[in-house]
Amino acid sequence: MTDKKISVCVLGGGSFGTTLAGLMAARGVPVTLWLRDEKVAAEIAGEHENKRYMPGFKLDARLVVTTDMHAAVAAADMVFLAIPSSAFRSVLHDIGPQLAGKDVISTTKGIEQPGFLMMSDIAGQEAPGARIAVLSGPNLAKEIATGELTATVVASEDQALCSRVQAVLGSRRLRVYASQDKYGVELGGALKNVYAIISGMAAALGMGENTKSMLITRSLAEMSRFAVHMGASPMTFLGLAGVGDLIVTCMSPLSRNYQVGFALGQGHTLDESVAQLGQVAEGVNTLKVLKQKSDEEGVYMPLVTGLHAILFEQQPLDAVIGRLMSAEQKDDVEFSAFMSCTPLEKE
Ligand SMILES: NC(=O)C1=CN([C@@H]2O[C@H](COP(=O)(O)OP(=O)(O)OC[C@H]3O[C@@H](n4cnc5c(N)ncnc54)[C@H](O)[C@@H]3O)[C@@H](O)[C@H]2O)C=CC1
Numbered sequence: 001m002t003d004k005k006i007s008v009c010v011l012g013g014g015s016f017g018t019t020l021a022g023l024m025a026a027r028g029v030p031v032t033l034w035l036r037d038e039k040v041a042a043e044i045a046g047e048h049e050n051k052r053y054m055p056g057f058k059l060d061a062r063l064v065v066t067t068d069m070h071a072a073v074a075a076a077d078m079v080f081l082a083i084p085s086s087a088f089r090s091v092l093h094d095i096g097p098q099l100a101g102k103d104v105i106s107t108t109k110g111i112e113q114p115g116f117l118m119m120s121d122i123a124g125q126e127a128p129g130a131r132i133a134v135l136s137g138p139n140l141a142k143e144i145a146t147g148e149l150t151a152t153v154v155a156s157e158d159q160a161l162c163s164r165v166q167a168v169l170g171s172r173r174l175r176v177y178a179s180q181d182k183y184g185v186e187l188g189g190a191l192k193n194v195y196a197i198i199s200g201m202a203a204a205l206g207m208g209e210n211t212k213s214m215l216i217t218r219s220l221a222e223m224s225r226f227a228v229h230m231g232a233s234p235m236t237f238l239g240l241a242g243v244g245d246l247i248v249t250c251m252s253p254l255s256r257n258y259q260v261g262f263a264l265g266q267g268h269t270l271d272e273s274v275a276q277l278g279q280v281a282e283g284v285n286t287l288k289v290l291k292q293k294s295d296e297e298g299v300y301m302p303l304v305t306g307l308h309a310i311l312f313e314q315q316p317l318d319a320v321i322g323r324l325m326s327a328e329q330k331d332d333v334e335f336s337a338f339m340s341c342t343p344l345e346k347e
């Protein structure tokens with residue numbers, strides 16, 4: 001790293017954007033947080049708090065907040081995106097040419113249809129001149145904001161970019177590990193949201209601890225099977241952006257996807273469950289995208305199929321659980337065979 005301080009801009013003033021921007025500002029990094037809403041921007045500037053998304057969390061007074069996206073991006077060397085996947089492309093579309101030569105890091109955990117595109121794919125299309133990385137791991141915004149210890153993964157083929165992100169974001173409370181498997185890290189972050197909905201349902205239904213453990217473990221098997229089929233490294237799923245993020249999202253009531261599942265398990269409809277959350281739960285859209293893709297690709301994903309049947313095909317929960325529990329009993333750790341074969345045998 002050079003002596004010059006890297007200037008950062010965070011796009012998106014929801015839970016995660018606010019948290020990341022506040023964290024970096026508190027470390028003395030020059031940070032500007034961009035958001036759309038003038039009222040929220042004025043509140044953050046005046047009271048150092050985002051009462052809509054992060055009530056009760058004080059932000060560092062050095063954090064600059066703006067509603068002028070073009071000015072914020074122009075002044076930055078590194079741009080983090082913390083925008084829901086549904087709006088990711090439209091936000092990038094406005095600033096694509098401005099991002100040439102800059103570091104762009106997506107923190108968004110979703111997939112775009114049509115095309116089954118990762119957020120880094122969209123960034124590559126909308127900002128072809130940018131250097132692109134993704135950030136993912138067990139990173140519940142509220143825990144990061146209270147200073148709980150955790151870690152995350154920055155993934156890019158560009159190792160110098162990973163090092164810059166580690167320098168800007170890493171601290172004694174947040175370790176930033178590097179990976180070159182951008183696709184696997186991104187897939188892990190998106191897929192685990194679906195399984196968090198299932199885990200939330202299981203919790204609301206009062207299921208046992210054995211059941212919850214089985215669900216998380218079989219979720220890992222299912223998401224890894226899909227990801228490996230799609231070209232990701234199986235090893236990535238043993239790391240923070242795979243099993244790490246899966247565990248936290250499936251176990252914590254702070255997860256919004258878990259909360260949606262919990263509300264569903266209490267008997268609320270999907271619309272009610274999403275409406276009462278008031279924040280993004282990416283797993284709902286990812287479930288639709290994943291069901292379609294796994295059908296097209298012929299990848300066996302019984303948990304995805306089951307949740308899709310409950311949420312979008314009006315099938316009763318009992319019937320789905322009955323089907324899952326009476327399906328053929330196959331191998332436990334199935335890709336041990338895949339990992340031990342040579343690259344040639346894999347093809
Ligand atoms: N909150 C968390 O703990 C974490 C969230 N993420 C990911 O970060 C992404 C963003 O999530 P959150 O910040 O949690 O969501 P959120 O629901 O807390 O906030 C979303 C923010 O995006 C803004 N927004 C929506 N549409 C927009 C548009 N067209 N233009 C500009 N801003 C727009 C909203 O106004 C709001 O400020 C998601 O993909 C999520 O999976 C990743 C890691 C942790």
Ligand SMILES: O=C(CO)COP(=O)(O)O
Pocket residue numbers: 109137138139140141193196245248249254255256257258280281282
């Ligand atoms: O991705 C997250 C934690 O790593 C946040 O999960 P939720 O979006 O379910 O809150």
